[in-house]
Amino acid sequence: MKRIAVLLFLVLLTQAVFAENIAESKSELELQVSSLPEAKLVFNQSFKFPFLQADNPLMSGNNIKFVITGQATPVSLDGMLKTVLTPIAFLEFSAGGMIGTGWPINLFGGDLYGAGLNISDENNNEKYDGAALDSVTMKAWAGGTFQFDVEAIFPGDWNHVVMLSYHEINYFSNSRAIAGQGWYYEADDGENCNGFNYYGNFILGYQMPALPYLKMVAFMAEMDLFLYDTPGRTVWGDDLIRWHFANILQFSISDNFGFAVITQFRTRRNFTNYIEADAKQERKDNGTPLMHYQSRVLDTANPLRIEFYRVAGIFVYSF
Numbered sequence: 163m164k165r166i167a168v169l170l171f172l173v174l175l176t177q178a179v180f181a182e183n184i185a186e187s188k189s190e191l192e193l194q195v196s197s198l199p200e201a202k203l204v205f206n207q208s209f210k211f212p213f214l215q216a217d218n219p220l221m222s223g224n225n226i227k228f229v230i231t232g233q234a235t236p237v238s239l240d241g242m243l244k245t246v247l248t249p250i251a252f253l254e255f256s257a258g259g260m261i262g263t264g265w266p267i268n269l270f271g272g273d274l275y276g277a278g279l280n281i282s283d284e285n286n287n288e289k290y291d292g293a294a295l296d297s298v299t300m301k302a303w304a305g306g307t308f309q310f311d312v313e314a315i316f317p318g319d320w321n322h323v324v325m326l327s328y329h330e331i332n333y334f335s336n337s338r339a340i341a342g343q344g345w346y347y348e349a350d351d352g353e354n355c356n357g358f359n360y361y362g363n364f365i366l367g368y369q370m371p372a373l374p375y376l377k378m379v380a381f382m383a384e385m386d387l388f389l390y391d392t393p394g395r396t397v398w399g400d401d402l403i404r405w406h407f408a409n410i411l412q413f414s415i416s417d418n419f420g421f422a423v424i425t426q427f428r429t430r431r432n433f434t435n436y437i438e439a440d441a442k443q444e445r446k447d448n449g450t451p452l453m454h455y456q457s458r459v460l461d462t463a464n465p466l467r468i469e470f471y472r473v474a475g476i477f478v479y480s481f
Contacts, residue, residue, distance in 0.1 A: 186210050189481050196474035199269050200349060202235045213247070219314075220251045229258075237276025238264035238348050240299065251314075254307040261301075264348070265294035271446075277336065280344035280352030280455070287451035288352070297338040299347055305330030305361075322369035324378075329362040331389075342392040344455065353400070353455050357390025367410070377420070378412040392456075398433070399460035405429040406471065418480050426471040432461040 192204040206229055213226040231242040240262020247255045264276020277299055278292020305328060312323040335356040336345040346352040367380030384406040388395075395401050407427045414420040430438065436458045444450045 191479045191481075193477045194474065196472045198472050199272070199274070200235065202233060205232045206230070214249060221249075223251060224248050233262070235276065235348055236269070237267055237274050238262055238299075252308060252310050254309070255305070256307070257302075257304040259300070259302045262299045263295050263297065264299065264346075266290065266292065274349040275346035275352065276348060278346050279336070279339060280346055282454035282457065283451075285451075286454050286457040288454045289451070290346075292338070292346075297336050297345075299334075299336055301332055301334045303330050303332035305332075319371035322371065324365070324367045324369060324380075326365040326367075327363065330360070332359050332361065333357070334359055351455070355388065355390055355392055357388065359386060359388055359390075361386045375413050375415060376411065377414045378410070380410040380412070382406075382408040382410060384408070394456075397460065398456055398458045399431040399465060400456075402431065402460075402465065405468075407468075419478070421475060421477045424474045424476070426474065427468055428471040429466045430469055431458075432464050432467055433458040434461045435459045 187210075188206075188208050190204075190206040190208075192202075192206070194202040194204065208227055208229045210225050210227040213224055215222060215224045225248050227246040227248075229242075229244040229246070231244070233240050233242070240260055242258055242260040244256060244258030249255070262277075264278070266273060266275045266278060268274075273290070275290055275292065277297050278290055279297075281289050281291045283289040307326065307328045309326045310324070312325075313321040334347075334354060336347075336354070339345045339356050342355055344352050345354050347354055361384070363382055363384040365380055365382045367378050369378050370376050385403045387403045388400055392400060405428065409425045411423045412420070413422070436453050441450075441452050445452060
């Protein structure tokens with residue numbers, strides 16, 4: 163669920179473009195669910211203060227915000243601290259850190275790993291190495307957001323075409339992993355390695371002026387790229403950008419409650435010695451282990467495909 167939280171946060175930012183900001187304290191409780199076997203409960207406490215304000219439209223709403231976050235999933239628990247600075251109406255800069263841990267569970271007949279190593283056995287198959295709470299996951303990041311609302315130039319209730327782009331460099335690590343060793347986070351594919359990463363996204367949306375509950379329709383493209391250098395990583399396509407595409411419907415039921423429905427697609431790699439769908443079906447039928455990802459060979463003639471990922475819902479209550 164890690165991308166869903168980032169996605170909703172960035173979409174909500176667009177509603178504040180060129181808006182007047184005042185000192186405030188706000189608490190939010192989020193429930194994130196999806197069509198996959200995953201769920202996350204999030205608590206956010208934010209404090210926002212006027213900062214470097216000036217008497218002009220671009221700087222009158224300048225502020226600095228501090229956010230404390232706690233997150234829990236069926237396989238992990240973590241906390242975050244984040245600072246967001248708005249020095250001018252269309253730019254934001256953010257930095258923060260996260261620390262957490264996890265554990266394995268068996269759900270619906272399948273194993274999910276909130277943390278732990280993804281190592282290769284003697285047959286080059288994936289092997290989980292870990293136990294509950296035996297490692298710490300840490301992340302530090304810095305990023306910037308450009309945001310713009312067409313209504314700022316062409317005033318009118320029907321002119322809220324919003325554009326937003328966020329770009330981030332982060333360092334992500336697991337305390338038990340050594341250089342080049344894969345590890346799991348929040349039941350993902352287990353292809354993380356300690357090192358630097360790039361994440362970026364682009365959002366184009368339209369804020370509804372007349373409908374009573376539907377507030378925004380948006381499209382989002384996300385990309386992330388491992389920046390570390392693992393020997394031989396081009397063989398299994400570790401150096402390729404991974405894309406996610408999403409359609410977003412954002413609803414506001416009251417001043418305190420709203421939700422978003424997100425339909426996501428993603429790119430996946432094709433391999434010459436491994437067919438993902440067949441391998442997962444065989445594992446489901448007879449327990450055959452999956453080939454370790456660093457033993458797969460990228461099909462350079464047809465490296466990527468696009469497939470449906472999930473439908474997700476985020477429910478937010480503010481108080």
